[in-house]
Amino acid sequence: MNQTAVTATAAATAAPSSIRDVTALSTVYGDGESVSAVALHYPKTIDASRLKASDFTVAGKTIDKVYTNDAPETALAGKKGSYVIVSLVHPATPLPTAASQNKPKDDQGDKGKEGSNALNGGDAPMYSDRKAPDLSVAVSQTGTVYATDGTAYGPTTTALAADKTVDAVKDAFKTYIYKDPATGYEMPYNIYLPKDYDADKAKTYPMVVFIADASANINDPKAVLYQGNGAIVWATPEEQAKHPAIVLAPQYTEDLIRSIGMMTTDTHQWTQGLTLVTDLIMDVSNKYRVDKDRIYGTGQSQGGMANIAISDAYPELFAGQYLVACQWDTQEMEKLKDKNLWLTVCQGDSKAFPGMNEATALWEKDGAVVARSRMWDSTGGTPVFEQMMRVMED
Template structure:
């Protein structure tokens, strides 16, 4: 897991890049780091989406009987929720830059938490979206907090997340055959961990910019998942390579695709469509190095932090996730 924060100024210019991200730089501004994440002040599509969608989530608190501690979380309940109808649920966990910044931070840092709750997504896939927030332990010594680390250690908040999920599933009419986990960096590591700890819980997973202890990941061989990283993200790419080698040794086929994150969005979607035409349960996607970052910036973990949103904007991947069911 790699973490960095950027702040950069914008100029008086409006433009749209090939993948549909509109930049509106009408004044000098800096990214609001109170939400974590990395500087995306150029992405007005994101800025508009989060202002519209984040407020549609309920802000709640979970009181954990096991630890006696509390966890703030956000929950999106489908409009016109019908208690007689079963709904899928997406569990999203953000990266460590959001830890200690409150329940709103995972919703505001990027697309990962909110894109499932847009009107467009809900029209296709009415679903619950659960987004926990984390307080974290004391500082790691680098001025950061996290709930997992690169030694594969977890804090009690990680297992609290599963108990929170149990609570939400019990409270609403949620389809236990269509639970999905996804996360970026720290959150992706947690998703890996959950698949090891309880391999029968989720119907499918979307791992973004993350990795986990390869010695315990054999349960993934029987799972449905997408694994998406930037080729320039050394740790996540290494993790992907290790999982690929493990699957190959076990004789499990998986799909692979690499393309530029600067491709027009329609072309990126077609790349995934070609991948899915192989009808495989496991798919790896790499964004070509130096294509996820503004101005080909690669310092300080930029390849890592800027890769997340490109993964979550792949509509065809999100559609694929909702098609997966344990039955």
């Protein structure tokens, strides 16, 4: 062989991969948080034209695509850089069946009976067994990766575990503790401020308040951020580009349940928990530059019920609400007939489905405008849902 060929052969069989570090990139989806990509840092700028998905494997994951970037973060389009982003497929969540539903925990404490019949249409279990998600991930480089100067990085001999985990959206929330003068109790909360919040001290922002369902009622103050995307979605770059907003996500803890009980129950009575979360919302709206005419509420189950109860008691607080899988005393809900509301309930929900149908019928009787969609098949997928949304909006 000539000298050029010898040099090329030596480069192709270079020493093992020189991956400097591995970063797991997580995303909070509707069904919780999971690793959505892995960022591999190489010593030199990587040749994107020679990069292939088959050059990598990720244990227990399916690779969607690979591309280069100049930072350990995902991007809509690849950039020239020393990072390889291994993007992963997020699998569809299996539809639940009766057999797959979690049973209430046996240890319900002194108030356990209140939550013991959740599967028969009663209140939700009082204490959740939710844990922080396992975001561990290991990646192997199975092929050769080339730098733009021709340097070849050979396959790894073992799978490399991620050194750290980053979720740019979730990590942008700050966590604080609110102490309520009225009840004397403390409550953690998470708040997101728009990236330009400090640039203009005179500017006010709308605020979205998300209250989670009871499965997030654990002592981890960030559980409300990873149990689903009810809070996170409003802080994504895509949503913030359309509507810069403050996002507030209170965390109702197990300690609060053991001291003052559930935030909401099927008796539809005002609770100390509702006082606590309402006082928190008021405090935050005064402490930050919140446009008081543009405070929006959303939540599912416990969170939706809290939204309704608070809106009944303080009808001027929310400019609009998105209520999911929840219900309340329909006579009290009649006060909401002139509110801007979006409602989503499942036909199989023995409480929310009949409850919300009764409420909307009362609103129509009182002269409110109600738009209903025909049933959505939960397996229909995003394109079908978007079309049905457009029809209902029209």
